[in-house]
Amino acid sequence: MLRKKQKVVVQWLDAAAFPTPKRKVALSPMQVTGILESDMPDYILIKDPINIRLVDGKKHPRGKKPTFYFIPKGMVKSVKSLRY
16 A cells, blocks of 8 residues: 555656657656655656656656656556655
């Protein structure tokens, strides 16, 4: 069972839309590690996230680190708690 304020790893699919004539949409497998701030029926909210794009192992986004990640539950593949 997940509890608020515990460290978790979430595997999820990030949707990216590209401004092309065919309006291509791609799903990118991601893994975010952070503190579970909220677990709602439709989304989870991760505080202090470290997000890695699984295809190339690079952090995403580059540059400024976000404070929170809002992930719709329909995009989540798995959530695991980390014990520390």
